[in-house]
Amino acid sequence: MTGQGRASAGSVPRPTTTGRVYDRLKHDILTCALHPGAVVNEVHLSTALGVSKTPVREALAMLVDEGFVIVEPRRGYRVRDITLADVQEIFHLRTVLEPGAAAFAARRYDAIDVRSLQRMAAGAASATPFGTADRAFHTALADASGNARLALLLHRLLEEVYRLHMTGLVIAAPHAPRLHQDLVAAIGQGDADRAHDIAARQVELDRKLVMDALAIAMTSGSTPSVRVGIVPH
């Protein structure tokens, strides 16, 4: 497949092919084109994408590490389900991490592009909750923390929230007005405590929105992708 690769072939994996397969699979999983619970077949995938099995296997391993794909002994790969317990875990962890990230961003406000954050906040505030614009804003916020590991943890959670949104979950209420912009304003002023508080409030409001929407969807049976799991709280 990638036999065109020059002298380095053999010593370094081909991140381009694996990366391409990974991006494609990840996109399909997050948009639910590959729906929760879907079976993922190595052979079918390599045929469909016109690549050898190695990059497919590598890409799947990455998705397994990230928790989007699970391996079932003797049965192969499956896209991970979303349970109510998952949703609670995701929002709990966002509550733990996101306010801190916002506070870090405020402490290094002179090192970040506040204007760009402002634009994204405005975009997110007027867009669908948990949609692309919202995810872009929160992703940028995570990056603004200046802590790459922290940002990576948050990116993963935001991807999961996005996937939940893409299952067709209908969010009844709009976002709380101005919370995005207020958050950026606090960051721009270098007010870490305020940024922390607003971010905490925002995650809590988001959690409520999602849990309410899930409650409605589950009683009406309109979100078959989300299963009711064990509720730890």
Added chain:
Amino acid sequence: VSAKSPFASASTDDHGAIHSSAHVAYAALKRDIVTGRARPGAALHEGELAAALAVSKTPIREALGRLVREGYVDVRPRKGYRVTDLTLADVAELFAIREMLEPAAVASAARHASPGQVERLWDLAPVSYDTEDDDAFERSVAADRRFHLALADASGNGRLAVALRSLLEAFERLYFMGPRLRQAAAEETVGHQALVDVLRNGDAEAARAVADLHARLDRERVMTALLAAGLEPPVARSARDASDTSR
């Protein structure tokens, strides 16, 4: 019982029956990196590793790929794989995250841990450190890890536990960076029992406060040790009491 180190000695591996060879290679390599047998900046060659672990190159490549994603190894175009450096900035990042995750995990554990989990934590809490002997020290670090992992699991939040697990593994690299850090690691165990005690009472806020303090004290101790071990200029050393410098 883990696989033999490809750095310590070449050997055929017969633990592979349970794990795939990629996993065995991954575990062995990671252990070498964490314990410092594979030093920061060291080059890693697929062929040599494959020979040392008596496996083909494919599982080695898979193992390296995973270590790259976890930040232990990096890949440079035309140069291959290299063990990553651990900078002071990395350590600060790790502590910042730990100070968020661990108090939250402990608070959750105070709410959700079953009596069985609390008892298990109590059993794992006493960790005695042997800083003199390499193998014994490694066992002490492993015992400490078991306590912290059990604590993470007791939170009842799988994602939180996974995040903490990878964080703790990254921390372990620090403890193998010289005698001062060994000492810092050894002092780290102070407070395990206190942690389990507040947890047992089910008081989430008290538990959070204890975990918070625990993490902060750790940060101070480790940062001090790191600065002393890494940033002590030779000039400052020679200016000290001459009888102390036997070089």
